[in-house]
Amino acid sequence: MSYQSLKEECYEANMLLPKLHLVVFTFGNASVVDREKGVFAIKPSGVPYEFLRPEDIVICDFDAQVVEGTKRPSSDTKTHAVLFKNWEKIGGIVHTHSTYATAWAQAQLDIPILGTTHADHLTTDIPCAPPMDDEMIKGNYEYETGYQVLNEFERRNLSYEEVEMVLLGNHAPFTWGKTAEKAVYNAGVLEAVAQMAYLSCTLRPDVPRLKQTLIDKHFFRKHGKDAYYGQGC
Amino acid sequence: MSYQSLKEECYEANMLLPKLHLVVFTFGNASVVDREKGVFAIKPSGVPYEFLRPEDIVICDFDAQVVEGTKRPSSDTKTHAVLFKNWEKIGGIVHTHSTYATAWAQAQLDIPILGTTHADHLTTDIPCAPPMDDEMIKGNYEYETGYQVLNEFERRNLSYEEVEMVLLGNHAPFTWGKTAEKAVYNAGVLEAVAQMAYLSCTLRPDVPRLKQTLIDKHFFRKHGKDAYYGQGC
Amino acid sequence: MSYQSLKEECYEANMLLPKLHLVVFTFGNASVVDREKGVFAIKPSGVPYEFLRPEDIVICDFDAQVVEGTKRPSSDTKTHAVLFKNWEKIGGIVHTHSTYATAWAQAQLDIPILGTTHADHLTTDIPCAPPMDDEMIKGNYEYETGYQVLNEFERRNLSYEEVEMVLLGNHAPFTWGKTAEKAVYNAGVLEAVAQMAYLSCTLRPDVPRLKQTLIDKHFFRKHGKDAYYGQGC
Amino acid sequence: MSYQSLKEECYEANMLLPKLHLVVFTFGNASVVDREKGVFAIKPSGVPYEFLRPEDIVICDFDAQVVEGTKRPSSDTKTHAVLFKNWEKIGGIVHTHSTYATAWAQAQLDIPILGTTHADHLTTDIPCAPPMDDEMIKGNYEYETGYQVLNEFERRNLSYEEVEMVLLGNHAPFTWGKTAEKAVYNAGVLEAVAQMAYLSCTLRPDVPRLKQTLIDKHFFRKHGKDAYYGQGC
Structure with missing residues (x-):
């Protein structure tokens, strides 16, 4: 099998999604990049997780062209390609x-930042990009979806290295990270934070945002040069 | 066992319902049609899923008469019969x-169409048929239930091939599809979409419906001649 | 082991409660009566379900006195005794x-009757008995709890054979049935109906009650002489 | 392995947290004290539960200094140390x-006291300590977190032996008990009570607090010299 380890890593990342209760049926996909070869591995389109095998994973380049594989790649492949190409x-x-x-x-x-669970992972509200213009939707939709995310991050002056998640208005979330495993972890964190924020907001509609000192404290004890959370490796 | 493969297919479809957390106790049933023989297989009435066996499945004709089987069929059998008879x-x-x-x-x-999860599967709100007139309820109730669905689809000018699910007001959902497996899948999709819509509506009561371009984009990338989702088979 | 089959039946009923996700830790208990011997079997107090064994079950009479067993019976034993004594x-x-x-x-x-899931099992709202007077609480509390239920059913003119569940205001539910297994089933039905009613009421605060024809239709197709649900045995 | 039994007890308590669905990923920690040796065992920082081993547990003194262990202890270690030091x-x-x-x-x-599930475990609302002053947050944060709890209990005149749980505003809960196992139990009770209170408050925003006679009745049948719940051991 060519690209064997890349496919296996992608397979493992995908299989974590149903295990973490983040997807049902075929409602999701994970991808992994190989920067040296300029390709990424992604789930095939419409294949239920319970039937997915490592050899089904599709290899694509950053223009979303299939490089290797017998299946059609995820319908969201162009969105992945745009993000991989632009966020190095x-x-x-x-x-x-x-x-x-x-x-x-x-x-x-x-999703407003309401607690330290959120601040442990990012220092801003989780951005929801607005639905795209009709022109973009009718055009190269999945490709434009990638640009909708890039543009929203630029408009808000957010760093993709600090904010590793986004909501696409009317659609659903994308998350990413230095590794596919981290991207999966971020998808799980996002869902937990989204649930807690839903509960806090329905319990107390005027719930205040977390104050800046707490945001900074929790984020910087886990991230950056003065971090002291975890095993330092 | 007569009708063995039909009974086994019906049994498998039924057993998916508790596995997908769509039923507890005896709160549901699945049926499969054999168009050539003019019969369908359906779950027996009031038998808990954990005790259900393939040989318990009952074979009925499109007038809901038992053709084969030792058990009494589901109390909803007439509703299934009306739908099978009219929606070929x-x-x-x-x-x-x-x-x-x-x-x-x-x-x-x-259930208002609020996101692409919904639009991936149908282009309209999920219709809720009103409760029946008292005359229909007191009469041939389960038979009239089928007609309540047919009439509501006609009244709204909906196609049963495009909209494969309905809510019966005050009661609960029915879903269908080209196969029993697809009908089960639709029951799972409906529950997921219903939960997300509940959450969005309680979080933001004035939540807008999905705009038409997004509805069309998502539906037609999965359905029709220009679909490009899935493996094309 | 004396009362072996009674203890085993009680043990099995109790073990269904965590299996059906109706209790955590020690938050519940099930009992089974032997009318001929004038005794009932009940869970011992404060024993976690994962450590419960059939021989731990306690046998009591209808005055809540221990007849057999080495453990102390459930703190709710007097409530069970009052109900067994009065509802024959x-x-x-x-x-x-x-x-x-x-x-x-x-x-x-x-819990208002909002749908057929509810009407399949009872024809009225699920009654919530008010909290007791201070005198009753400070007195023979668990004994009075039983009378609070009896009195509420009398005040509302409800039949315990038709309505097999009650909420105790500020406390929690009791359910019963012709067998312990039916009482467990009713506890599961109540929780499912309670969740659906919560969701309907928070989604639409002015949700209307189910109309009487639908209530009667659903209840009497499962109960009474003209019932046609189930296998008739 | 030094401190073997202490580490194993701490390991077992930590592993109960994911089992009881109280933590995902690394979002939690449990500690156990050895009063004679003046040390406590605590989870290492940032180690996922599925990879945790008894030998990873870290031993610290009441000033949060590591006494034994190759891993870095939980980032919340100073909070645990302050509570162990002050609440003997x-x-x-x-x-x-x-x-x-x-x-x-x-x-x-x-969390308002709304029912007997709550009153079975404590007689007051579950206190939520306000977020700390900016000075405390920027200073020795986790140490000050411990004092925030101590001060809130003093301000409200609460006994840590009667109220074994607290919410830290904007953050999350801490629970404790005579043993680590009791502290885990309290974390589970708190989550169950928090969910029920959320549901009651969103269902009926003007829901009244439990009346004092019911609070006292339920608490004192489980606690103190006249308790009659459980097996008396």
């Missing part, structure tokens, strides 16, 4: 329709 | 009382 | 703190 | 970000 330090991308994150995306609302 | 291209029907879909049915509300 | 046709009782039913009890609200 | 009768502490309890903490609301 990410190693993996995950797309799910996880329940609470998708509910926020449908409501076209940013 | 469906191969299976599923009835559940799945939690979120039933909550919408009890509220007598259509 | 019940064979088992279940008490849980299941999540949604208890949330309704805490809100001191009847 | 507790044997274990648990910190989680369990979903419903954290939602209340994010909303900066006490």
